[in-house]
Amino acid sequence: MDGEESFRAYVAGRIAALSRAAWLLTGDQHQAEDLVQLTLVRVARHWERVSAAGDPEPYVRRTMYSQHVSLWRRRWRGVDLRADPPEQAMPDGTAGVARALVVRAALARLAPRQRAVLVLRFFEDLTEAEAAAALGCSVSTVKSQTRDALARLRTHAPELAELVGIGAAAGEER
Amino acid sequence: MSEELRTALRELGERMPATRLGSDPWMVGRRQRWRAAWRTGVAGLVAVLICALGVPAILGGSGAGMPPAATGAGVPERISLPWMWQATVEQDPPGSASVLFGGGGLGLRGSDFVDHEGKIAVVGRGGDYRMLLYGGSESTAGEDVQLSPDGRYVAHVPGTDWLTVTDLTDGSDRAYLGPSNSDCCATPVSWSRDGASLLVVEYDPEATRYDASGWGRDASRLTLLEVTTGATRILVDDLGDRWSLRTASLAAFSPDGSRIAATVGDRLSLLDRDGRMLWSRDLGPQRKLAGNGAFTADGSRIAVADLEGCLSGCDSAALAARTWTVTWLDAATGRDAGGPTLAPVRGQALRALGWRLGIDLVAVRYEAEPGNGMPEGTGWNDTGYWESGRVQLIALRPDGTTEVLLDPPDEVWSLDVARDLLEAGSFGAPATEPRPFPARPIILLVVVPPVLLITVVVGVPLLWRRHRRRRSAPPMADPPWPV
Numbered sequence: 001m002d003g004e005e006s007f008r009a010y011v012a013g014r015i016a017a018l019s020r021a022a023w024l025l026t027g028d029q030h031q032a033e034d035l036v037q038l039t040l041v042r043v044a045r046h047w048e049r050v051s052a053a054g055d056p057e058p059y060v061r062r063t064m065y066s067q068h069v070s071l072w073r074r075r076w077r078g079v080d081l082r083a084d085p086p087e088q089a090m091p092d093g094t095a096g097v098a099r100a101l102v103v104r105a106a107l108a109r110l111a112p113r114q115r116a117v118l119v120l121r122f123f124e125d126l127t128e129a130e131a132a133a134a135l136g137c138s139v140s141t142v143k144s145q146t147r148d149a150l151a152r153l154r155t156h157a158p159e160l161a162e163l164v165g166i167g168a169a170a171g172e173e174r
Numbered sequence: 175m176s177e178e179l180r181t182a183l184r185e186l187g188e189r190m191p192a193t194r195l196g197s198d199p200w201m202v203g204r205r206q207r208w209r210a211a212w213r214t215g216v217a218g219l220v221a222v223l224i225c226a227l228g229v230p231a232i233l234g235g236s237g238a239g240m241p242p243a244a245t246g247a248g249v250p251e252r253i254s255l256p257w258m259w260q261a262t263v264e265q266d267p268p269g270s271a272s273v274l275f276g277g278g279g280l281g282l283r284g285s286d287f288v289d290h291e292g293k294i295a296v297v298g299r300g301g302d303y304r305m306l307l308y309g310g311s312e313s314t315a316g317e318d319v320q321l322s323p324d325g326r327y328v329a330h331v332p333g334t335d336w337l338t339v340t341d342l343t344d345g346s347d348r349a350y351l352g353p354s355n356s357d358c359c360a361t362p363v364s365w366s367r368d369g370a371s372l373l374v375v376e377y378d379p380e381a382t383r384y385d386a387s388g389w390g391r392d393a394s395r396l397t398l399l400e401v402t403t404g405a406t407r408i409l410v411d412d413l414g415d416r417w418s419l420r421t422a423s424l425a426a427f428s429p430d431g432s433r434i435a436a437t438v439g440d441r442l443s444l445l446d447r448d449g450r451m452l453w454s455r456d457l458g459p460q461r462k463l464a465g466n467g468a469f470t471a472d473g474s475r476i477a478v479a480d481l482e483g484c485l486s487g488c489d490s491a492a493l494a495a496r497t498w499t500v501t502w503l504d505a506a507t508g509r510d511a512g513g514p515t516l517a518p519v520r521g522q523a524l525r526a527l528g529w530r531l532g533i534d535l536v537a538v539r540y541e542a543e544p545g546n547g548m549p550e551g552t553g554w555n556d557t558g559y560w561e562s563g564r565v566q567l568i569a570l571r572p573d574g575t576t577e578v579l580l581d582p583p584d585e586v587w588s589l590d591v592a593r594d595l596l597e598a599g600s601f602g603a604p605a606t607e608p609r610p611f612p613a614r615p616i617i618l619l620v621v622v623p624p625v626l627l628i629t630v631v632v633g634v635p636l637l638w639r640r641h642r643r644r645r646s647a648p649p650m651a652d653p654p655w656p657v
Binding site for chain 1: 176179180182183184185186187188189190191192193194195196197199200202203204206207210
């Protein structure tokens with residue numbers, strides 16, 4: 001299998017999961033699609049090196065999370081990165097799910113790094129060390145970001161206290 | 175509960191359909207990779223060129239105004255051909271020179287289309303090689319490009335003035351007008367020993383007369399130029415056709431500069447600086463003034479080169495078989511005089527430059543160009559650019575032996591040496607190779623074609639491969655929707 005074939009196989013197998021993580025990171029479907037697209041383009045540039053290492057997942061994950069923070073900074077400065085808006089409007093899959101709506105709104109109130117930490121730790125089920133590797137920071141930073149993120153969720157979304165209570169705090173110890 | 179948060183996040187995430195990729199990330203990524211590689215390559219090339227051209231030009235520009243090396247300065251034991259793109263004197267002055275030389279090959283002759291036909295190499299006393307460039311015609315060191323006795327100035331005709339003197343320490347030019355304020359046309363013949371005067375042959379191209387064969391004849395005059403004031407004085411009003419002159423034996427200053435030996439046809443005359451003739455005698459067709467260094471160091475005798483061999487209509491073999499023997503004239507009377515018996519010199523021509531330590535006659539020996547015989551109906555100059563083969567700098571000792579002082583590469587066809595070094599016997603100084611930088615911008619002609627060639631040879635197949643891949647690549651399959 002040459003580089004292009006293996007890349008296409010990887011994308012076909014992982015794009016759904018990448019899209020979900022991107023959606024949780026961005027809180028917006030279009031931005032999530034942008035993030036996935038940018039991440040895959042970046043990965044394609046270095047695919048030979050990435051795939052030669054065996055498991056491309058750590059590189060892809062790290063690329064996506066750093067792109068997410070980078071995109072967020074650029075959007076914050078008012079730059080619209082999307083050259084071609086999607087032709088077809090996508091239905092909002094969260095409609096009608098009360099808890100999902102609350103979680104989504106709560107995530108939106110977090111800083112990008114805090115959101116990233118929560119997604120890595122509680123959605124992708126990574127250890128603190130793996131999360132630190134994906135974010136390019138230290139384990140202690142992951143710990144503090146997780147603690148702050150959960151505290152912020154408790155403050156701004158008391159209705160989620162049940163989700164992020166003591167048990168969640170305990171999850172930080174993994 | 176962390177598990178409940180996990181569940182909530184999963185539920186939320188699963189509401190996101192798989193991304194519909196707007197463009198094929200593989201193709202976009204590879205394109206970006208290529209662009210990055212190109213940008214890196216171009217940036218690297220630019221950096222290399224900047225380093226190659228700019229930095230040495232800045233760092234290597236220290237030759238300007240450089241004084242002669244305090245020790246070891248002298249005529250180098252060996253000279254090498256300059257780079258085709260060697261920097262000019264104007265671009266980076268080499269300081270006083272030890273040697274000038276011209277000839278063939280890319281370093282010493284170019285095409286006016288992209289370079290200069292006439293190229294004279296200047297070897298500075300610090301070892302730097304720099305160029306004097308002349309468009310439109312080939313140039314000959316020691317004849318139409320003359321180094322001053324102290325090696326600091328070069329008298330030459332760059333093409334726009336009657337005569338120009340270039341200061342090798344700063345690259346500046348001083349242009350001179352001829353008698354009647356003419357700005358054309360002259361050829362330097364000899365510097366006076368003190369560097370204050372120049373003998374010049376001038377001619378008027380507007381008075382060209384054409385003979386039956388269509389060969390143009392330009393009447394020429396021998397003129398004295400005072401370098402400091404620019405004043406000129408005609409010494410000999412009719413030297414004959416400029417293009418039939420044998421430039422190596424035209425004229426010579428006496429060591430004190432007060433007398434001038436001048437050749438008109440077969441006659442040799444001694445003139446004062448006002449052009450008054452002190453004596454004149456017929457040398458015959460086989461005897462020539464030995465060169466602009468013909469006066470002995472004490473000024474008492476004049477060296478004459480006697481030719482044994484072919485004089486006219488010679489083929490290359492006959493020219494190569496010529497032998498020159500130095501004999502002597504009394505400078506006071508012009509009569510034949512006694513003197514040391516120097517070894518005969520075999521070659522097409524011999525041109526005396528001066529005296530090493532007042533004892534040995536230093537001269538340039540010209541070999542014939544193989545296959546290059548005298549043409550009929552046109553001018554012939556034994557030491558001219560087109561007539562000469564290789565040259566050697568030799569010393570003829572009074573004991574009858576000959577020493578080769580400098581044996582340049584075969585592509586060197588003309589040579590001039592600073593008189594002060596020659597008279598001091600400063601030969602055999604350590605040689606330096608020409609450094610490729612600083613360079614003239616023409617170096618791009620050398621660098622760019624190989625880069626383009628490599629680009630084409632490597633790039634076209636890669637582009638073609640990419641093109642074929644793009645055409646044959648299946649479109650990125652849409653993932654299940656929604657997931």
